[in-house]
Amino acid sequence: MPVVPDVPEHGGDQDVDRGPLGRAAPVPRRTDAGPTLSGEVPQNPEPMPDAPQPAPAPHKKSAGRDLGAAIGVGVGLGAVIVASLFVVKAVFVGVVAVAVVVGLWELTSRLRERKGINAPLVPLALGGAAMVVAGYVRGAEGAWVAMALTALAVLVWRMTAPPEGYLKDVTAGVFAAFYVPFLATFVAMMLTADDGAWRVLTFLLLTVVSDTGAYAVGWRFGKKKLAPRISPGKTREGLLGAVAFAMVAGALCMQYLIDDGSWWQGLLLGLAVAASATLGDLGESMIKRDLGIKDMGSLLPGHGGIMDRLDSLLPTAPVVWLLLVLFVGSG
Structure with a gap:
């Protein structure tokens, strides 16, 4: 916004210079176009109020990720999945089990780092892989039995640590067992048809x-x-x-x-x-x-x-x- 010099109001008690006849001497005004009336050049002239401003650059939408890397990784994963799916079904079950174990590792790691929740990874990883295999071999009944045994293993495994935080740790462990491997067993059960x-x-x-x-x-x-x-x-x-x-x-x-x-x-x-x-x-x-x-x-x-x-x-x-x-x- 342009700087406007303070101008004394009419009749105010202001400190002004007065001429020899007691009249107020004219105060030189500064303009933005050049030197003041007294010949002084302004140091930092401000732009005129109605000067046109440059238009903001148009905002381009961004995908937010490296699309080249994302597409390359996606194609690679798709090739591995399709190859294992149509060559040997058991290999595809193994791919699902590996994905489950890695997913459990990521989830339990973030819980520990961000919330201080120590869901036991070992029984989750072993039980999760067994859950996927049980779903493929024994169907829904096998998946439920493996889920129950995994939850029990989480409860027992956590007993080897101090009791502080036991409830939140085992609750997170049972949630992780259901969220990742149990839901993944339905993929293995689809494969049995x-x-x-x-x-x-x-x-x-x-x-x-x-x-x-x-x-x-x-x-x-x-x-x-x-x-x-x-x-x-x-x-x-x-x-x-x-x-x-x-x-x-x-x-x-x-x-x-x-x-x-x-x-x-x-x-x-x-x-x-x-x-x-x-x-x-x-x-x-x-x-x-x-x-x-x-x-x-x-x-x-x-x-x-x-x-x-x-x-x-x-x-x-x-x-x-x-x-x-x-x-x-x-x-």
């Missing part, structure tokens, strides 16, 4: 397409926030994009990949996947906000950690498993 590889591929494709649709539409058209207190980057327009993309992909997958599937079933499946994937993403965002972190890890350049990729997959697995059983059976 005759067309199991195609069911798992459908599950993966729909989740990825849902996330991609939400990202693409939200980045381009997103204006209305979906849940600003949890995840400020998500928009309602992005959710609509997720639903549209997933429903189209679901209709195609059910019609052409799943035995005895129909396109209308795929529409319902896509809608359910978009909802569960979005809720799963928001759920992990809630956990990360509580922990005060952006990513669960840094193992995957451009993506964060394993848990940052499993966030939408884990809660979607039981939804897809259940709907496929209802639509075309478990065989």
